[in-house]
Amino acid sequence: MARREETEQEAAAPPTYRPMTSAPTLGVGMVGYAFMGAAHSQGWRTAGHVFELPMRPALAAICGRDRTAVEAAADRHGWAAAETDWRALIARDDVQLVDICTPGDSHAEIAIAALEAGKHVLCEKPLANTVAEAEAMTEAAERAAARGQVALVGFNYRKVPAITYARKLIAEGRLGPLRHIRATYLQDWLVDPGSPLTWRLEREHAGSGALGDLGAHIVDLAQFLAGELLVGVSAVTETFVRERPLRSGPSAGLSGVAATGARGAVTVDDAALFTGRLASGALASFEATRMAAGRKNALRLEINGERGSLxxxxxxxxxxxxxDHTEPATTAGFRRILVTEPEHPYLEAWWPPGHALGYEHTFIHQARDVVRTIAEGTAPTPSFADGLQVQRVLAAVEESAAKSSVHTPVHIPAQL
Amino acid sequence: MARREETEQEAAAPPTYRPMTSAPTLGVGMVGYAFMGAAHSQGWRTAGHVFELPMRPALAAICGRDRTAVEAAADRHGWAAAETDWRALIARDDVQLVDICTPGDSHAEIAIAALEAGKHVLCEKPLANTVAEAEAMTEAAERAAARGQVALVGFNYRKVPAITYARKLIAEGRLGPLRHIRATYLQDWLVDPGSPLTWRLEREHAGSGALGDLGAHIVDLAQFLAGELLVGVSAVTETFVRERPLRSGPSAGLSGVAATGARGAVTVDDAALFTGRLASGALASFEATRMAAGRKNALRLEINGERGSLxxxxxxxxxxxxxDHTEPATTAGFRRILVTEPEHPYLEAWWPPGHALGYEHTFIHQARDVVRTIAEGTAPTPSFADGLQVQRVLAAVEESAAKSSVHTPVHIPAQL
Amino acid sequence: MARREETEQEAAAPPTYRPMTSAPTLGVGMVGYAFMGAAHSQGWRTAGHVFELPMRPALAAICGRDRTAVEAAADRHGWAAAETDWRALIARDDVQLVDICTPGDSHAEIAIAALEAGKHVLCEKPLANTVAEAEAMTEAAERAAARGQVALVGFNYRKVPAITYARKLIAEGRLGPLRHIRATYLQDWLVDPGSPLTWRLEREHAGSGALGDLGAHIVDLAQFLAGELLVGVSAVTETFVRERPLRSGPSAGLSGVAATGARGAVTVDDAALFTGRLASGALASFEATRMAAGRKNALRLEINGERGSLxxxxxxxxxxxxxDHTEPATTAGFRRILVTEPEHPYLEAWWPPGHALGYEHTFIHQARDVVRTIAEGTAPTPSFADGLQVQRVLAAVEESAAKSSVHTPVHIPAQL
Amino acid sequence: MARREETEQEAAAPPTYRPMTSAPTLGVGMVGYAFMGAAHSQGWRTAGHVFELPMRPALAAICGRDRTAVEAAADRHGWAAAETDWRALIARDDVQLVDICTPGDSHAEIAIAALEAGKHVLCEKPLANTVAEAEAMTEAAERAAARGQVALVGFNYRKVPAITYARKLIAEGRLGPLRHIRATYLQDWLVDPGSPLTWRLEREHAGSGALGDLGAHIVDLAQFLAGELLVGVSAVTETFVRERPLRSGPSAGLSGVAATGARGAVTVDDAALFTGRLASGALASFEATRMAAGRKNALRLEINGERGSLxxxxxxxxxxxxxDHTEPATTAGFRRILVTEPEHPYLEAWWPPGHALGYEHTFIHQARDVVRTIAEGTAPTPSFADGLQVQRVLAAVEESAAKSSVHTPVHIPAQL
Structure with missing residues (x-):
């Protein structure tokens, strides 16, 4: 029960209301149906019911290799059709946007094919497992942009209202010249050495460990919030638990661990720490780890400038x-802003102040932004070029870690 | 991007998966389409895509008095049809459940009619504006129960996983005998004396002010969590701002305030404070206010028992x-549990640990529970009787406030 | 190691420095040497080394009934002499101020005798166990004031810099008209029903339980911060554990509990809850309890006004x-002020920003204020009249609790 | 007023109480009287009144170059005599312990002279400005140890009860094998570019900037808590504001800044960031800065192990x-322990639970530990060797920062 009922009651039927059902359709085809698939589905299903959008997302088809599984996922998540070959998905006439939720090693092939087939693309992060793949994808995105297609990378945390609003405050100069960024992304799901080996812990599939999974997010956010790029890094990575129990289908018990006692090598990092410099000279520090007991999803950021901090x-x-460092010292202090006011980003469509949003709202906001970008022809953001830049930072991190942490420049092409 | 992808990937297609599309349909007809209507719509639209349900909710029809507005709402929120007469909605064959999201003064009439027409009912809180109405509704619900119908009241905060889990801990005895409950629900949207008069500030429509809107929630939660009833209260209520600017349609400016300067009387409370006793002898304190500057949605609860606190x-x-008061004092302390583990209530269907849920999830969980209650024939909870009991507490609060705060028993019929 | 070394280095020897050893002496005689005695000793010993004071406190003599114990306490806490009769202490020529740290039932007799003997008096709170005693003390204080003596009551929490500063903000109008005060003082040392009976749980010695011990503090703070008085209350009190094990010297084991299994009646409250109204019409709520598991010293205050909250x-x-409710909603929020800036009250003499003060600093600040009040002839605050007013509120609380919580006016004499 | 009065009352006079005045005296001579001098004075003055000590600290003499200033400081802080030559202080018969509170560039000379004169030494941190000086001091300490003298370094934060207790939990294995330490020490007193140049910003006096001032503390704490040493680091340092206004005595205004507009070079770091490895393989990260707007004294530590985190x-x-990571996930979470129980380190002598200690208590605890170490002949801790090890880490940090952040081993002699 809420205080704004009357306001919203009127807002529900403004004279200018344009029925969503009369809006043109944006057919979405999604590849992958695991965790990210579920989250993206929620985004596509919901965005048009919350925001007034210029196009109506339609959940046209979902794609996965196992027919039974993909049909169940289509049924569960509300997709009209199921495909088992991503090429067939791309070829569908009712698909105008391909949403890629697969592991990183297949991103490049699918995204480039979709762009060449004239489809818009939204690709989960990290953009790719290598800089070379990310470059090829970015080139394909640039060619496609000339044809009016958009290509976006799923750095969904930019869509947290507090983050979007933080960017606004920084862009307005409320922090002044920046001095420090410190960013951590701490999880704890690998603390237990008996936790099994999965493809996420194998370099050939996952590319890297905490670095690409968690580090990519905080690198993107640091650059997004600062409005400038990292120019160099010094890094150390570590794999604390170097062998883990193998998982095997039939013989695996409740823990998912094979009864045979067989073990396999972990070939990615458990943790990555790095310092860096932004173009302006500000110092940054990053830590991504899956070994921080008790920290479940602790993506924490702090930014200090000459006029304030966030x-x-x-x-x-x-x-x-x-x-706000411009206030008198006696009344200054970190204030806890509940980013739930109607004037805050994305909040015009949600609940009254103090009524919390959750994790999945980032995907609803992402869906909103993708639709608007396509319909309004604005520059896509975060773009494949943004994803490529993050990939270059991750590559510099790995290079530095391999070279005794020596400061390693991030390659930034002239045109950027 | 997340760590449990592989687990969920497999979970997405268990051999026993039952396609939701093959499940029987539960046709929902909703009356009202403002704030609560939007929230309930989100609940009905989403529950079946997240939880495996025995029946598939169908958004059959939505009802409101203004045809243009209700059609826009139907389009926006995804309802298949729109009605302008709630009697017509109740009469529809494709409606098996009537979901009442109107102001409190129409609850009784609609709910009783729907129950008598053989429909299940979900009714927003507070159940009614008077005890007499609530009693009539509860009697209708009891008659309907004999016919296999369910009647539920929308105390959605019981469906916050942390609350549901708190109830579980208390029921398991983790707090031991209870000593204290302190509950506040603080908002600040009436702090500004220039904020306009609306129907929510008029007794004939709203029944009461902060008491029924906010106080009802904390009374219900206190009794739900404690697992016992309030037996008496001592109360004070206050209207700090006794006149407010009138709102008028055509002449109202951006602020919603009439340009004429006309003012009208506020006839409900701005704030209600009361103490109370639970059946076990535990002491409780309650404060509901819309005048707490800076508090947006501060529903805060603390419960102290002989063995622990929440x-x-x-x-x-x-x-x-x-x-946990049974721990050694040197390592004891309030621990911050992130209620996002898969073993926590409702979390089996959501995201990995640390990935936050939001306000609207309470309505998704409510939809899940309503569907299961109907399909499985379990006792409805929170029932109309629960809503009636809250109404009796609110009546005792108003009586005590009118009698110089003297301790006033809550009427509890013998059969409860 | 700190950043302000150079500043303080210079400050340490200003041309105008007046050696403290040349300041006149204020001889202090303290009655009682338990917890409060230790805390007051720390205050008297330290104030002159931290603050530049017009008089130098001298720890002249300490008084207790047991000679061995009081001599040990004198030695431990740095008092020059020990007395076993408080009348002898008062009579000493080297005592100009009598500091009363005994249980409440002896306050009146000692304080009145000291005032009549021409001594200044600082008396621990609560001022007395009854309103009649407090009235007699206040009358004695008024007579003594005419002779230039000061009489103060030890509401030391007014001397927490954050509290003193909060009063300043409110007095400056930063909160605007007040709407709400909510105050709790939660402890947990009686949660265990096996905790022994002591004189603190016997009405004849302690006057009351949580009410006088904890409630007196929050009543005083509420009135001090608001700058206005409580005019009426509605209360409930409770003794959850009505019998406790007896303590006996020789036969008591480690737990302090008699081995005989004998039990005695608890004759004071475990908890007291009350609501109240301030003269301006603002609503207040109070809770004092020793049964809140996990809360050790949770004196919590919140004050809401039309322009802000604290x-x-x-x-x-x-x-x-x-x-600050006058800020734009998008950047408003509760800010955490570290009250450790040199411009904050009492902080001019302490450490650099962010270097925490503790509980005992309230007694050092109290000693500073007592010395200045005496030397400068300013009005004493908190005065015995302030202590009496708190006593009247506590009496109204007990009266209301005895009369089914009916709203009970606080007696406020015309001259106040 | 407090709950343990009766307990303490009895405790105040146990049959075995040994009058402190009968204890042998430990004459303290302190060099320096600025911020650290004030803090140490408070420690020496108070320790014997709070803790039962085997020797009674006597504030024998204080030393500074300016006679007027040092005499004022002696008067203010309670020292019996004043000296203007530290050699004279050392030579005094009533001085058994020399407490060095001067800037780092004079530590070695004074400490070595004092040790060679047969005195015990407590030296502020950082132990010295160079490794060579620290080595010479440590050698002198080892020679003196053979003669029964103690030499300690003032890492006072080890004496925060929460830190001492954290070490105990880790030593007991409550965290299991360590994975991560992250430590920051953030202040903001140099954020303003108009803040003047002082000797603290000049390398010849201060040795380094944030690194030695703040970084030394977190390096010591990390090693103390982990119970193992850092074996290598990778670092970056920065001076954001490279010139600052000169300060000049006569012409300086209120801001302390010279009116001439003259500026001087800042020759130390504003900030230092480094990663490191502990001997066990755990990863550590450190950040020391004086440019974090809004952070006043934010020394923050987090330690993650396989069984828990702090x-x-x-x-x-x-x-x-x-x-505690060994608990069920559903009830696990970071718990806020108030380290104020009588069983917590140092708390046996302080106030009841929940009554806060402050910054200066670290110096009182340090004084207690110094006295006990001397009286009981136990191994001094933190020793000069500990201070030297920190110095070696700082040197490795500076070396790494000068070599493009390349990983740089910390020199650890074989005998350690």
């Missing part, structure tokens, strides 16, 4: 902490 | 604070 | 939380 | 945050 914690994603 | 804040709804 | 928690006493 | 923030120094 802090954020994804475990409390409705809050933004802001210190 | 604390909760709706502004951080993914967290539950738990103190 | 919140405080004694467990984090260096912090003040302030919400 | 977190600490000096701005809330009475709290320790502990996550």
């Amino acid at each position: 802090a954020f914690d994804l475990e409390r994603l409705n809050e933004l902490s802001f210190h | 604390a909760f804040d709706l502004e951080r709804l993914n967290e539950l604070s738990f103190h | 919140a405080f928690d004694l467990e984090r006493l260096n912090e003040l939380s302030f919400h | 977190a600490f923030d000096l701005e809330r120094l009475n709290e320790l945050s502990f996550h």
Whole structure:
């Protein structure tokens, strides 16, 4: 029950209301149906019911290799059709946008094929497992842009209202010249050495470990919030548990661990720490780990500037902490802003102040932004070029870690 | 991107998966389409895509008095049909459940009619504006129960996982005998004396002010969590701003305030404070107000028992604070539990640990529970009788406030 | 190691420095040497080394009934002499101020005797166990004031810098007209039903339980911060554990509990809850309890006004939380002020920003203020009249609790 | 007023009480009287009144170059005599312990002279400005140890009860094998570019900037808590504001800045960031800065192990945050332990639970430990060798920063 009922009651039927059902359709075809598939489905299903959109997303088809499984996923998540070959998905006439939710090693092939087939693309992060793949994807995106197609990378945390709003405050100069960014992304699901080996812990499939999975997010956010790029890094990575029990289908018990006692090598990092410099000279520090007991999703950011500071914690994603250093010292302090006011980004369509949003709202906001970008012809953001830049930072991190942490420049092409 | 992809990938297609599309349909007809209508729509649209349900909710028809507005709402929120007469909605063959999201003064009439027409009913809180209405509704619900119908009241905050889990801990005895409950529900949208008069501030429509809107929630939660009833209260209520600017359609400016300067009387409470006793002898305190500057949705609870304590804040709804008093004093302390583990209530269907849920998830969970209650024939909870009991507490509060705060028993019929 | 070394280095020897050893002496005689005695000793010993004071406190003599014990206490706490009769202490020529740290039932007799003997008096709170005693003390204080003596009551929490500063913000109008005060003082040392009976749980010695011990503090703070008085209350009190094991010297084991299994009646309250109204019409709520498991010293205050709000928690006493409601909603929020800036009250003499003060600093600040009040002839605050007013509120609370919580006016004499 | 009065009352006079005045005296001579001097004075003055000590600290003499200033400081802080030559101080018969509170560039000379004169030494941190000086001091300490003298370094934060207790939990294995330490020490007093140049910003006096001032503390704490040493680091340092206004005595205005507009070069770091490895393979990260707007004294630590985690923030120094990873996931979470129980380190002598300690208590605890170490002949801790090890880490940090952040081993002699 809420206080704005009357306001919204009127807002529900403004004279200018354009029925969503009369809006043109944007047919979405999604590849992959696991965790990210579920989250993206929620985004596509919901965006048009919350935001007034210029196009109506239609969940046209979902794609996976196992027919039974993909049909169940289509049924569960509300997709009209199921495909088992992503090439067939791309070829469908009712698909105008291909949404790629597969592991990183297949991103390049699918995304490039979709772009060449004239489809818009939304690709999960990290953009690819290698810089070379990401470059090829970015080139394909540039060619496609000339044909009016958009290509976006799924850095969904940019769509947390507190993050979007933090970017606004920084862009307005509320922090002044930046001095420090410190970013951590701490999880704990690998703390137990008996936790099984999966493809996520194998380099050939996952590309890297915490670095690509968690580090990619905080690198993107640091650059997005600062409005400038990292120019060099110094890094160390570590794999604390170098062998883990193998998982095997039939013989695996409740823990998912094979009864045979067989073990396999972990070939990615458990943790990656790095320092870096932004173009302006500000110092940054990053830590991505899956070994921080008790930290479940602790993506934490703090940015200090000459005129103020901001802090954020994804475990409390409705809050933004802001210190205004221009205030008198006696009344200054970090204030906890509940980013739930109607004037805050994305909040015009949601609930009254203080009514929390959650993780999946980032995907609803992403869907909104993708639709608007396509319909309005604005520059896509975050673009494949943004994803490529993150990939270059990750590559510099791995290079530095391999060279005794020596400061390693991030390759930034002239045209950027 | 997440760590449990592989697990969910397999889980997505278990051999026993039952396609949701093959499940029987539960046709929902909703009356009202403002704030609560939007929230309930989100619940009905989403529940079947997230939880495996025995029946598939279908958004059959939505009802409102203004045809243009209700059709726009149907289009926006995904309802198949629109009605302008709630009697017509009830009469529809494709409606098996009537979901009542109107102001409190129409609850009784609609709910009783729907129950008598053989429909299940979900009714927003507070159940009614008077005890007499609530009693009539509860009697109708009891008659309908004999015919296999369910009648539920929308105390959605019971469906916050942290609250549901808190109830479980208390029921298991983790707090021991209870000593104290303190509950506040603080908002600030009436702090500004220039904020306009609306129907929510008029007794004939709203029944009461902060008491029924906010106080009803914390009374219900206190009784739900404690597992016992309030037996008496001592109360004070206050209307700090006794006149407010009138709102008028055509002449209202951006602020919604009439340009004429005309003012009208506020006839409900701005704030209600009361103490109470539970059946076991535990002491409780309650405060509901819309005048707490800076508090947006501060529904806060703390419960102290002989063996431990729990604390909760709706502004951080993914967290539950738990103190285990049986631990050694040197390592004891309130721990911040992120209620996002797969073993926590409702979480089996959501995201990995640390990935936050939001306000609207309470309506998705409510939809899940309503469907299961109907399909499985279990006792409905929270029932109309629960809603009636809350109404009796609110009546005792108003009586005590009118009698110089003297302790006033809550009427509890023998059969309860 | 700190940043302000150079500043302080210079400050240490200003040309105008007046050697403290040349200042006149204020001889202090303290009655009682338990917890409060230790805390007051720390205050008297330290104030002159930290603050530049017009008089130098000298720890002249300490008084207790047991000679061995009081001599040990004198030695431990740095008092020059020990007395076993408080009348002898008062009679000493080297005592100009009598500091009363005994249980409440002896306050009146000692304080009145000291005042009549021409001594200044600082008396621990609560001022007395009854209103009649407090009235007699206040009358004695008024007579003594005419002779230039001061009489103060030890509401030391007014001397927490965050509290003193909160009062300043309110007095400056930063909160606007007040709407709400909510105050709790939660402890947990009686949660265990096996905790022994002591004189603190016997009405004849302690006067009351949580009410006088904890409730007196929050009543005083509410009135001090608001700058206005409580005019009426509605209350409930409870004794959850009505019998406790007897303690006996020789036969008591480690737990302090008699081995005989004998039990005695608890004759004071475990908890007291009350609502109240301030003269301006603002609503207040209070809760004092020793049964809140996990809360050790949770004196929490929140004050809401039309222009802002303040919140405080004694467990984090260096912090003040302030919400400025006149700011734009998008950047407004409760800010955590570290009350450790040199411009904050009492901080001019302490450490650099962010370096925390503790509980005992309230007694050092109290000693500073007592010395200045005496030397400068300013009006004493908190005065015996302030202590009497608190006593009247506590009496109204007990009266209301005895009369089914009916609203009970606080007696406020015409001259106040 | 407090609950343990009766207990303490009895405790105040146990049959075995040994009058402190009968204890042998430990004459202290202190060099330096600025911020650290004030803090150490408070420690020496208070320790014997709070803790039962085997020797009674006597504030024998204080030393500074300016006679007027040092005499004022002696008077203010309670020292019996004043000296203007530290050699004269050392030579005094009533001085058995020399407490060195001067800037780092004079530590070695004074400490070595004092040790060679047969005195015990307590030296502020950092132990010295260079490794060579620290080595010479450590050698002198080892020679003196053979003669029964103790030499300690003032890493006072080890004496925060929460830190001491954290070490105990780790030593007991409650965290299991360590994976991560992250430590920051953030202040903001140099954020303003108009803040003047002082000797603290000049390398010849201060040795380094944030690194030695703040970084030394977190390096020591990391090694102390982990119970193992850092074996290598990779670092970056930065001076954001490279010139600052000169300060000049006569012409300086209120801001302390010379009116001439003259500026001088800052020759130390504003910030230092480094990663490191512990001997066990755990990864550590460190950040020391004076440019973090809004952070006043944010010494924050988090340590993650296979069985649990700990977190600490000096701005809330009475709290320790502990996550026990061996608990069921549903009830696990970081718990806020108030480190104020009588069983916690140092707390046996202080106030009841929940009554906060402050910054200066670290110096009182340090004084207690110094006295006991001397009286009981136990191994001094933190020793000069500990201080030397920290110095070696700082040197490796500076070396790495000068060599493009390349991983640089910390020199650890064989005998350690």
